[in-house]
Amino acid sequence: MSPHLWIIAVAFTCAFAARVGSEVAARTTIIVTVAAQFSALPIAARLTTLPFIWMMWSAACVAVVVVALRRVRTPRNHTSFEPTPRDHTSHNHASHHPARWLAVVALVFAGHGAAQWQRLATPHVxxxxxxxxxxxxxxxxxxxxxxxxxxxxxxxxxxxxxxxxxxxxxxxxxxxxxxxxxxxxxxxxxxxxxxxxxxxxxxxxxxxxxxxxxxALWHRAANRVHRLIEHGSRTMPRDDAALVRGLILGDESRQPTRMTDAFRAAGLGHLLAVSGQNVVLLLAALTPLLRRLSPWSRLTAALAIVAMFALITRLESSVIRASVMAAIVQVGFAIGRDVVPLRALAFTVIGIVSLDPLATWSIGFVLSVAATTGLVVITPWLGDSIFAATTAAQLGVAPFVIWWFGSMPGLALLTNLLAVPVSSLVMMVGPLLLGIAAFVPDPVAAMCVAPVTAAVRFVWWVAEWGLRMSLPAWANLIAWLSIIVFVIRRIDGEVRFVGHPRARL
The missing domain is CATH 2.40.50.140 (Nucleic acid-binding proteins)
Known part of the structure; x- marks a missing residue:
């Protein structure tokens, strides 16, 4: 097994095993009861309340992954095309031992997930x-x-x-x-x-x-940004202001119920809260400035920006995933290494699940990983258009959306094609205009935020249109089957005439 496939297998095993371990703990009341009785002991109670214990367990998980990666690393410096006895030995070792190491990783992360669930299920009352x-x-x-x-x-x-x-x-x-x-x-x-x-x-x-x-200075700074954006949107209609705060900051506190219902029915629920898309747009907007810095200064600035944005958006799971992945990419650029997106995503999953196995219970985290996987794996076969990226992301999240919510809107592809470009513009330009509006009189502020108001109204109109045009179950099925057939035929054509996708995964 190549190191590329191995790291992907390890990431999947970590996430799956952590979820299974916590699922077993959740379904087995005996485990929780015994754990609660154990926690009642004086020494055990002190130990189980120390975060250091769980950090040690996370370190053990990371150590197992690192050792496993080193054990199955394939030799690279071959000067001959003829296989040698050492090559056969390495090949046999890499071919047979990965399954054993994956089993070890699965057991460790399953125990990690069960332990974290035990701690979650036995709070002080x-x-x-x-x-x-x-x-x-x-x-x-x-x-x-x-x-x-x-x-x-x-x-x-x-x-x-x-x-x-x-x-x-x-x-x-x-x-x-x-x-x-x-x-x-x-x-x-x-x-x-x-x-x-x-x-x-x-x-x-x-x-x-x-x-x-x-x-805390970081909380005060993050809350200051929230108040600044809120004051900048004071001249906007109430619902429009609530939507723009959701698009920029992930603030769902004042969004009306009819808004959330319309967005979810139209397949646009991901726009109501921040996601990895916000991190990508933020770094893209600041790239011209970051390029002027030296590699290590650029790395420091990028990490500081990503960390601050994660705090401002209240450490949402999808933002944490995107922030960690962006940090890995920036570190790769700083040390002059080519960063493979799928491998960076795999390392991100391993790191997050090692520190927090309960992240596998977060819908935002799972959908964020699924959408990114779809973008990285499927988009290279379909092209570089907005349609290709939207289709890939929708196909990535479709199984999980259907599992959790029971259906996937057939018009989700169309509504995302209409709303996502406009919402992305709001995410990039909105903070600047709202920041200016926060320091000027109301008449000038209303002029500053007029483009933002028009944009969010269009996004909301798309959501309401998607709600009104909701398809019956049979039409949804036909729509998604048609999309899947189109993607399969497109990939088959790429394989026949190109032989591989246009971008390395």
Whole structure:
């Protein structure tokens, strides 16, 4: 097995085994019960609450992967075309041992996933009085304000309704809350829906005594950007402003229900929150400036920009995937190495799953990896057009969308072709125009954001059109079968006349 295929196999094994291990732990109540009893012991309780233990386990996973890669590396410096006894030995070693090493990797990551699920499923419960920290922005929808609060290193959902919700409406990620509450653990069924965000339960009977802004400089800077964009959109209609904040910052806190329903029905739900596309567009917009720097200065600047953008967008799983992959690519450029996209994606998956096996429960992370895989694998066979990229991404995510949501809109390809270019323009130009609008009087601000308003209204119109034109199930099936047949015929034609895709995977 070549190193290229080997790293892809390792990445798939890591992700699959971590999901299977956590799935087994979720379905086996005995494991959770025994783990909870073990955690009740004084020494075990102290050990299981230390993040250092889980970091050591992650390091063990990475070590296993590194050793496995070194063990199956094929020799490169051949000066003769004739096979030698050493070649036969290396070939046999690489042909037979990868399966064994993959089995070892699978066992280690399955245990890693099960251990993380055990920790997730056994939070501390009972009364709590003290300081909690917001791990998300407050979301005000359906008459309630909801956020994720960290209490003693564990995440709980906090929801307030009625007059009490006013205490949370201005809370942003990183802010401190002085509360009295009761911690209640989620059962396995509810835990499965929030495992990707590491939410372990909910806070009930909550009394919020006071709130305070975060003291961390990175949180203060990120929240400052949010307030700047929000102030810049003050002259826009309310729903348009909510949509533009979703496109640029991933802020879903004020998006109306009819908007989210329309976008999801039209296959445009990925536009309501930030994704890897935002990271790509950000680096593309800054490339002319970064090229003026030396290789290592460019690397430092790119990593700082990507890290700050990840903080601004609240560390969304899809942004983390894109940020890590972008960091790998930038490191490759800095050291003068040719970066293979599919290999960079594989290393990204291995790194993220090693540190957080519960990322495999995050819909955003899985769809981000699937869409990127489709872009990297399928697009070279179809060409360099927007249609090719859109088709490849849609085919990549289709199996998972159908599995989770039950259907894949047949018009998703068309709606994405119409909306994605315009939304990309908003992502690139919108921050600049909104930043200017934040510092000028309202009449001038309205003129600055007029192009942004027109663009987001067009995107929303496409979503509503997709909702109105929703196809029945049989028409959806015919549409996707036609797309698949077209792609297969196109790939078959490339194989016959070219022999390989135009880009190296």
């Amino acid at each position: 009972g009364e709590y009085a003290g300081v909690a920290f917001a791990r998300s922005d407050a979301i005000n929808k359906r008459g309630a304000v909801t956020l994720i609060a960290e209490v003693d290193g564990e995440n709980f959902r906090l929801t307030l309704r009625g007059r009490a919700r006013s205490a949370l409406q201005t809370v942003r990620m990183g802010d401190a809350l002085l509360i009295d509450a009761e911690r209640v653990a989620y059962d396995t069924r509810r835990l499965r829906f929030v495992a990707g965000r590491h939410v372990q339960g909910e806070l009930r009977n909550v009394t919020v005594h006071a709130t305070a802004p975060s003291l």
